Amino acid sequence: MRLESGRRSRAVLAALCAALVVISAGGCAFRMDVQQGNIVELDDLNQVREGMTRSQVQFLLGSPLISDPFHADRWDYTYFYRQGRRRDVSRHWVTIHFEDDRVVRIETRIPPPGSQDTEVAANDD
Numbered sequence: 001m002r003l004e005s006g007r008r009s010r011a012v013l014a015a016l017c018a019a020l021v022v023i024s025a026g027g028c029a030f031r032m033d034v035q036q037g038n039i040v041e042l043d044d045l046n047q048v049r050e051g052m053t054r055s056q057v058q059f060l061l062g063s064p065l066i067s068d069p070f071h072a073d074r075w076d077y078t079y080f081y082r083q084g085r086r087r088d089v090s091r092h093w094v095t096i097h098f099e100d101d102r103v104v105r106i107e108t109r110i111p112p113p114g115s116q117d118t119e120v121a122a123n124d125d
Contacts, residue, residue, distance in 0.1 A: 031084045031085045032084070033081070033082065033083050033084055034080070034081065034082045035079075035080070035081050036079070036080045036081075037065050037077070037078045037079035037080055037092075038061070038062060038064070038065045038077040038078065038079055038094075039079055040061055040077050040079065040092065040094050040110065042110060044060045044061055045060075045061065045094060045106075045108065045110070047060055048060055048061065048096065048103065048106060049103065050102075050103050050104060050105070050106075051102050051103060052102065052103045053101060053102060053103075054075075054098060054101050057075070057096055057103060061077060061094070061096075062077075064076055064077055064096075065077055065078050066078065073097060073098045073099060074095060074096070074097050074098070075095070075096045075098070076093065076094075076095050077093065077094040077095075077096075078091075078092070078093045078094075079091070079092040079093070080092075091109070092109060092110045093108070093109050093110075094106070094107070094108045094109075094110065095107040095108075
């Protein structure tokens with residue numbers, strides 16, 4: 001009888017230890033930072049002006065992420081960033097509108113450094 005209760009308590013102890021290891025390992029899993037899209041620097045964006053050609057915009061900002069055949073006169077630059085396990089997601093976007101291959105309007109949403117997803121109006125001269 002004594003031998004049987006000793007085996008039972010060892011089995012229970014082993015099961016508890018295994019459960020503890022599984023629970024603690026689940027909390028320690030590493031999650032990578034996720035970055036997707038075009039990183040548009042504010043200094044480069046501030047140089048884009050109405051009247052610029054497509055090639056001038058591409059020189060400053062690079063190729064747009066989205067090439068939409070239904071909106072040929074619009075270039076979209078989007079950027080998404082999530083740091084590890086944090087729930088905060090930073091989303092930035094810039095849309096350049098063209099007419100006759102020249103910039104006619106610039107729409108942006110780029111939060112300033114240190115803030116979280118605040119709308120910024122760039123190039124509103």
